[in-house]
Amino acid sequence: MEKQTSPYKWGMVIDLDRCTGCGACVVACQAENNVGICEKKEISEGRNMHWLRIERFWLGEYPDVRVRFLPVMCQHCHDAPCEPVCPVYASYHNPDGLNGQVYVRCVGTRYCGNNCPYAVRVFNFYPHEWPKPLDNQLSPDVTVRSRGVMEKCSFCIQRIRRAKEEATAEGRLVRDGEVQPACAQTCPSEAMTFGNLADLRSRAARLARSPRRFHLLEHLGTHPSVIYLKGGGREHV
Amino acid sequence: MSDAEVTVKSATRVNDELLSSLRPPTLAWYLLAFFLGVVVACGLAAFTWQMMNGMYVTGKNRPVMWGFYITGFVFWVGLSHSGTMVSSILRLSRANWRRPILRAAEAMTVFSITVAGLFPLIHLGRNWTFFYMIPYPNQRGLWPNFRSPLLWDMTAITAYIIGSSLFLYLGLLPDLAVVRDRTTGWRHKMYAVLAMGWRGSAHEWSVYHKASTLMAALIIPVAVSVHSIVAWDFAVTVVPGWHSTIFPPYFVIGAILSGVAAVITLMITIRKVFHLEDYLTPLHFDNMGKLLLVISLLWTYAYFVEVQITWYAHEPIEWEVFSFLSSRYTPQLLIMLVGNSLLPIIFLCFKKLRRSIGVMLVVSLWVNVAMFIERFLIIVPTLSHKNMPFAWGSYSPSLVETLVNLGALAGFVLLFILFAKFFPIVAISDVRELDVRKAEVPMGRTRVPSIAEKE
Numbered sequence: 001m002e003k004q005t006s007p008y009k010w011g012m013v014i015d016l017d018r019c020t021g022c023g024a025c026v027v028a029c030q031a032e033n034n035v036g037i038c039e040k041k042e043i044s045e046g047r048n049m050h051w052l053r054i055e056r057f058w059l060g061e062y063p064d065v066r067v068r069f070l071p072v073m074c075q076h077c078h079d080a081p082c083e084p085v086c087p088v089y090a091s092y093h094n095p096d097g098l099n100g101q102v103y104v105r106c107v108g109t110r111y112c113g114n115n116c117p118y119a120v121r122v123f124n125f126y127p128h129e130w131p132k133p134l135d136n137q138l139s140p141d142v143t144v145r146s147r148g149v150m151e152k153c154s155f156c157i158q159r160i161r162r163a164k165e166e167a168t169a170e171g172r173l174v175r176d177g178e179v180q181p182a183c184a185q186t187c188p189s190e191a192m193t194f195g196n197l198a199d200l201r202s203r204a205a206r207l208a209r210s211p212r213r214f215h216l217l218e219h220l221g222t223h224p225s226v227i228y229l230k231g232g233g234r235e236h237v
Numbered sequence: 238m239s240d241a242e243v244t245v246k247s248a249t250r251v252n253d254e255l256l257s258s259l260r261p262p263t264l265a266w267y268l269l270a271f272f273l274g275v276v277v278a279c280g281l282a283a284f285t286w287q288m289m290n291g292m293y294v295t296g297k298n299r300p301v302m303w304g305f306y307i308t309g310f311v312f313w314v315g316l317s318h319s320g321t322m323v324s325s326i327l328r329l330s331r332a333n334w335r336r337p338i339l340r341a342a343e344a345m346t347v348f349s350i351t352v353a354g355l356f357p358l359i360h361l362g363r364n365w366t367f368f369y370m371i372p373y374p375n376q377r378g379l380w381p382n383f384r385s386p387l388l389w390d391m392t393a394i395t396a397y398i399i400g401s402s403l404f405l406y407l408g409l410l411p412d413l414a415v416v417r418d419r420t421t422g423w424r425h426k427m428y429a430v431l432a433m434g435w436r437g438s439a440h441e442w443s444v445y446h447k448a449s450t451l452m453a454a455l456i457i458p459v460a461v462s463v464h465s466i467v468a469w470d471f472a473v474t475v476v477p478g479w480h481s482t483i484f485p486p487y488f489v490i491g492a493i494l495s496g497v498a499a500v501i502t503l504m505i506t507i508r509k510v511f512h513l514e515d516y517l518t519p520l521h522f523d524n525m526g527k528l529l530l531v532i533s534l535l536w537t538y539a540y541f542v543e544v545q546i547t548w549y550a551h552e553p554i555e556w557e558v559f560s561f562l563s564s565r566y567t568p569q570l571l572i573m574l575v576g577n578s579l580l581p582i583i584f585l586c587f588k589k590l591r592r593s594i595g596v597m598l599v600v601s602l603w604v605n606v607a608m609f610i611e612r613f614l615i616i617v618p619t620l621s622h623k624n625m626p627f628a629w630g631s632y633s634p635s636l637v638e639t640l641v642n643l644g645a646l647a648g649f650v651l652l653f654i655l656f657a658k659f660f661p662i663v664a665i666s667d668v669r670e671l672d673v674r675k676a677e678v679p680m681g682r683t684r685v686p687s688i689a690e691k692e
Contacts, residue, residue: 042293045293045298046298046299046300046630047293047298047299048299053627053628055625055627056627057627070627072625072627081474081475084382084384084385085384085385085386085387085473085474086382086385087369087370087381087382087385087387087388087391088369088370088379088381088382089379089380089381089382105369105379106362106363107361107362107363107366107367107369107370108292108361108362108363109357109360109361109362109387110297110302110303110360110362111385111387111470113299113300113302114300114302114303114474114476114620115474115475115476117475117476117623117624117625118624118625119299119300119623119624119625119628121299122299123292123299123302123362124291124292124362125291125292125293125297125298126291126293127291146363147291147292147362148291148292148361148362148363149362149363150362217624217625220475220624222475
């Protein structure tokens with residue numbers, strides 16, 4: 001892991017015991033980040049643009065069937081496999097521990113997408129358009145990506161930037177809970193908690209110390225910034 | 238030696254026969270060139286279509302973000318190892334039977350690496366920004382990322398294109414002079430420029446021999462590095478099924494396997510088309526067959542090691558890739574194993590079969606089909622079943638990708654037949670050098686070799 005050069009280390013804690021799989025986060029993310037609107041054909045070809053997906057796993061036999069949900073977005077790894085393979089530095093690491101993606105720099109080798117173990121990088125196979133009333137919904141803070149470039153969850157970096165600017169203007173650090181990405185803001189069961197993991201008193205950092213914690217594909221040593229919580233036992237399924 | 242009859246021929250006759258390929262093209266040549274041109278045009282049209290519309294015209298998706306283009310890339314880079322293997326290694330080991338083949342092998346190297354170099358550009362999502370990857374001081378204030386294997390690729394391929402072109406050109410020099418002396422008009426002027434004033438003096442020959450030995454020795458590490466780096470594209474990732482330390486040597490062996498097989502196919506074609514039966518004798522096929530047999534055994538060993546270790550470790554995700562591969566792509570896997578291992582190992586053990594042109598044609602063509610499949614099976618099944626089972630997918634090539642690959646094949650053949658029309662496809666000076674070396678001159682009461690073999 002790199003030396004900490006910034007007072008922030010953004011991270012998210014997702015409590016799987018709270019997740020109901022409602023999909024509100026997926027919709028919120030799509031609306032916030034100008035994520036392309038996909039047709040049925042596009043999705044059936046495996047080219048959907050969702051930055052955040054809810055993985056659904058069925059357990060058990062009828063009638064005793066249970067379902068498990070796993071929201072997966074970019075894990076903002078501290079040793080990210082996608083970063084060193086990009087030939088043009090479109091995929092890079094910023095001092096706040098975020099895994100950045102520079103759309104205008106991307107030439108579309110899709111190497112990062114292959115090397116991402118979480119398969120969360122989405123490629124603009126199609127040129128995307130926003131039909132008439134929907135174009136009013138486009139966020140001016142977020143680039144609209146052209147076809148041929150890779151994109152992925154940014155932890156709503158535009159919100160983080162704004163919060164940091166406001167905090168700097170007032171001569172302080174960003175307060176805990178002052179900024180959160182669209183998914184965490186929308187989650188009705190408050191399964192997602194976003195915060196500064198470098199601040200040990202932040203809500204996210206306190207939750208991240210839970211004994212229920214785990215990382216996705218922890219054995220790969222990617223050191224993700226997303227921490228999942230999951231209790232054992234059937235009552236938690 | 239069985240090719241002793243060659244020595245009987247006079248120098249003029251050898252020149253005449255070997256330069257027969259430069260005579261004005263026949264109708265058949267024009268028809269072939271036209272046909273190849275049409276296929277190349279189809280490939281170009283397909284590529285343009287893809288550039289105008291977007292990558293959705295290919296079969297790629299998430300998670301299979303690489304497909305037929307990268308398969309083609311690895312395949313053509315592999316094929317380009319023909320020249321190095323046949324020409325450099327055999328030159329350094331003083332295998333005289335290499336002489337009639339080396340020119341064709343070197344030319345094949347140059348053309349296949351050129352074709353290979355196009356694929357990484359074709360497969361880009363935004364092809365028009367390819368220059369972002371070139372390291373030069375620019376107004377964007379950006380420098381490419383040399384930690385990325387793709388940059389290593391670009392560096393290695395550029396080095397190999399330059400190196401193998403120089404190697405080919407150096408070998409051509411004395412032959413260009415021969416052609417220059419036998420042509421008139423604009424052709425004479427062109428060859429005069431290309432021959433760079435070669436006169437054939439003893440000093441020139443001495444420098445030429447030193448330079449070609451040096452080039453032969455220098456091109457080998459470049460060739461090995463090129464395919465190792467192509468292997469690193471896969472081996473340095475964290476993708477199960479790619480992340481394997483055996484990949485670089487395994488890829489180099491595979492490259493030489495397809496390269497040697499392609500040289501055999503080429504030898505058969507050239508022999509037939511240019512009537513070079515006197516120069517490309519069954520002896521040559523026998524030796525090439527032995528070479529192919531050895532490389533095929535090596536490939537089989539490397540493949541066995543790769544699969545055996547994975548099977549023994551039985552790491553769930555990695556084993557999933559292999560089980561998916563063998564269940565979804567069973568026919569392809571069988572074609573690959575028969576073509577790369579079974580067929581060459583069984584057939585090429587027998588001298589009679591190695592000396593049979595028909596058998597060699599079937600074996601060499603099958604090896605290359607199998608090698609294309611091998612590359613496909615390395616790339617696609619692995620990406621289809623990566624770490625997250627929820628995001629598994631599949632891939633089948635689209636028409637556009639197939640057309641671009643066919644266009645590349647046709648483009649390679651077109652470049653080759655153009656080369657064969659304008660330049661001597663059999664190295665005259667090397668063949669004649671052998672004749673001179675073998676000829677005996679009377680000295681007193683005895684006959685001694687004309688030139689003492691340098692050691």
